[in-house]
Amino acid sequence: MGARLCSNDTTGVSRKRNCLASTERSRTYIFDMTILTIIGARPQFIKAAVVSRTLGAKGVNEMLVHTGQHYDANMSDIFFDELEISPPEHHLRIGGGTHGQNTGRMIEAIEKVLLDTRPDWVLVYGDTDSTLAGAVAAVKLHIPVAHVEAGLRSFNRRMPEEINRVLTDHAASLLFAPTETAVEHLSREGISGASVHMVGDVMYDAALFYGEKAERTSSILVRLNLALGQYALATIHRAENTDNRQRLAAILEGFSGFDSEIVLPLHPRTRGRLATLGLALPGNVRAIDPVGYLDMVMLEKSAALIATDSGGVQKEAFFYRVPCVTLRDETEWSELVAGGWNRLAPPTCGSDISLAMKEALGSKGLEISPYGDGNAASRIADSLIGGVGT
Ligand code: UDP
Numbered sequence: 001m002g003a004r005l006c007s008n009d010t011t012g013v014s015r016k017r018n019c020l021a022s023t024e025r026s027r028t029y030i031f032d033m034t035i036l037t038i039i040g041a042r043p044q045f046i047k048a049a050v051v052s053r054t055l056g057a058k059g060v061n062e063m064l065v066h067t068g069q070h071y072d073a074n075m076s077d078i079f080f081d082e083l084e085i086s087p088p089e090h091h092l093r094i095g096g097g098t099h100g101q102n103t104g105r106m107i108e109a110i111e112k113v114l115l116d117t118r119p120d121w122v123l124v125y126g127d128t129d130s131t132l133a134g135a136v137a138a139v140k141l142h143i144p145v146a147h148v149e150a151g152l153r154s155f156n157r158r159m160p161e162e163i164n165r166v167l168t169d170h171a172a173s174l175l176f177a178p179t180e181t182a183v184e185h186l187s188r189e190g191i192s193g194a195s196v197h198m199v200g201d202v203m204y205d206a207a208l209f210y211g212e213k214a215e216r217t218s219s220i221l222v223r224l225n226l227a228l229g230q231y232a233l234a235t236i237h238r239a240e241n242t243d244n245r246q247r248l249a250a251i252l253e254g255f256s257g258f259d260s261e262i263v264l265p266l267h268p269r270t271r272g273r274l275a276t277l278g279l280a281l282p283g284n285v286r287a288i289d290p291v292g293y294l295d296m297v298m299l300e301k302s303a304a305l306i307a308t309d310s311g312g313v314q315k316e317a318f319f320y321r322v323p324c325v326t327l328r329d330e331t332e333w334s335e336l337v338a339g340g341w342n343r344l345a346p347p348t349c350g351s352d353i354s355l356a357m358k359e360a361l362g363s364k365g366l367e368i369s370p371y372g373d374g375n376a377a378s379r380i381a382d383s384l385i386g387g388v389g390t
Contacts, residue, residue: 030059031385035146036119038110039088040067040095040130042075043203043312046293047125047148049083050205054377060385062123064088065113067106067130068095072268078292083210099129099160106133114141121146121384124168127161135168146384148202150175151182151191152311152332159240176380178202179370181335199379200372203312207319208374211297218298220291224263226302231260232357233303234285235310237267241327245277247347251327254345254353255307256282262307263299265290305361307345307353314342315371323360327353340365 035055039048048064055062066088070076080087092109094102110133114122122138124131125148135145150169154162169175169191177183178201186196221228234255241247248270255262266274266287274281281287291299297316300306306317307325314333317324324342336342340363345356 030061033120033385033387034061034063034117035121035123035384036063036065036114036117037123037125038065038067038130038134039125040069040092040106041126041128042070042079042290043310044125044128044130045076045079045083045085046206046312047202049079049085050202050209050377051123051148051380052085054381055384058381058385060381063090063117063119065090065092065110065134067102067110067133068093069102069128069130071095072290074290074292075268082292082294103129103133103136106130107137110134110137111141114138114143119143120387121174123148123384124172125149127152127165127168129160129164131168132164135171139171144173145171146174146176146380147172148176148380149178149182150196151177151179151184151186153182153185154330154332156330159238174383176376176383178372178376179335181370197379197383198372199383200374200376201315202376202380203315204319204371205374205377206293207297207316210294211301211319214294214297214301218294220295220298221302224286224288226261226263226299228302229304231303232258232262232305232307233299234262234264234307235267235313236264236270236308236327238309238328239269240329241309241347242267242270242273245279248273248277248279250347250350251353252279252282252285253350254327254347254357255285257351257354258284258357260284260304261286263288263303265296265299305357307357309347317341318365319371321364323363323365325353325356325360335368335370336365339368339370341368 037048090113094105122134122143123146124134138145147168152165156162175196176199183198262285264285264287300316301320303322306322309327314324314326318336318341325345326342327347329346343356343360345353
């Protein structure tokens with residue numbers, strides 16, 4: 001395994017197919033190793049896009065498995081198209097069930113893929129059911145797991161994401177932490193040494209790579225007739241908010257007390273919950289369908305304020321220096337709160353949310369750089385190639 005250069009690879013049909021794809025990308029050599037990447041949800045497509053491109057450029061074979069956790073065209077296909085991610089070799093089409101159903105079915109299906117392909121590494125991202133299923137299926141077959149975005153903690157064990165990330169970290173052989181804080185969290189849980197790499201945040205890589213492309217190609221401001229700095233952008237999708245009527249109602253009340261227009265790309269889960277809970281959006285909230293990443297970046301960059309319960313959107317607000325209000329009780333990205341770029345507004349009281357949004361408008365934080373230098377993907381690829389931690 002690891003750093004043996006070769007010019008071709010003819011072991012097995014799917015591997016050969018992937019070898020050809022990688023050869024097309026790198027045009028010179030490939031490493032005699034195969035990485036099987038498991039993704040299934042919107043933020044994972046974005047994170048994987050930068051790492052996959054780097055792996056391809058460095059001549060590494062990579063196979064993609066899409067679990068199907070997010071399956072709508074505007075939650076999945078658009079990211080493969082826009083971010084030029086190779087089509088997945090395996091599409092498991094598992095979604096729409098409970099956490100237990102999805103995770104169980106994914107483990108079973110991923111195990112089959114792993115038995116067929118026998119990769120050298122399984123690469124997983126973040127904190128979704130797809131992350132956990134990939135990690136569990138791989139370690140049981142003694143295939144080492146590499147976890148991108150390791151060490152994040154909300155310390156709220158009621159969040160499915162927290163359970164997924166803790167268990168995945170403890171199963172992984174290579175842990176790619178985005179921040180020093182994440183490294184400290186791992187160390188406190190007894191995970192340290194050569195397996196832990198502080199690489200920086202791949203979402204910062206993505207922001208640098210696609211930020212400029214978004215400026216050139218996105219027409220969303222014109223399409224929605226939005227003026228720079230004249231609106232707020234909001235996202236809500238976390239189960240703790242969408243599945244709790246009081247919290248969701250408090251968020252809507254908070255939005256209604258904000259003076260400007262709020263653009264809300266509506267996650268399918270939130271759209272469904274609003275309907276079943278019989279909650280109406282306030283008049284100043286403009287709901288739109290979920291948008292592709294380039295349009296989202298443009299909406300973020302041009303907003304006066306962002307209000308969100310998303311992990312990725314909190315960081316993107318900071319990347320584009322837009323003040324952010326986080327609609328949660330706690331955040332994994334605590335350095336942004338400490339640095340003055342983000343403030344927590346727990347969705348328990350509408351007027352507190354409006355106040356936090358008004359106070360955040362126009363505010364600036366400290367010049368901090370907790371997320372590395374934009375080369376996280378390259379460090380991840382080099383560590384995988386080196387096989388450190390196996
Ligand atoms: N995003 C997007 N279109 C949207 C909403 C979000 O491209 O309509 C992007 C956003 O820019 C960020 C990522 O999706 O990069 C965040 O995903 P999400 O909020 O679903 O998950 P989380 O980051 O909370 O895990």
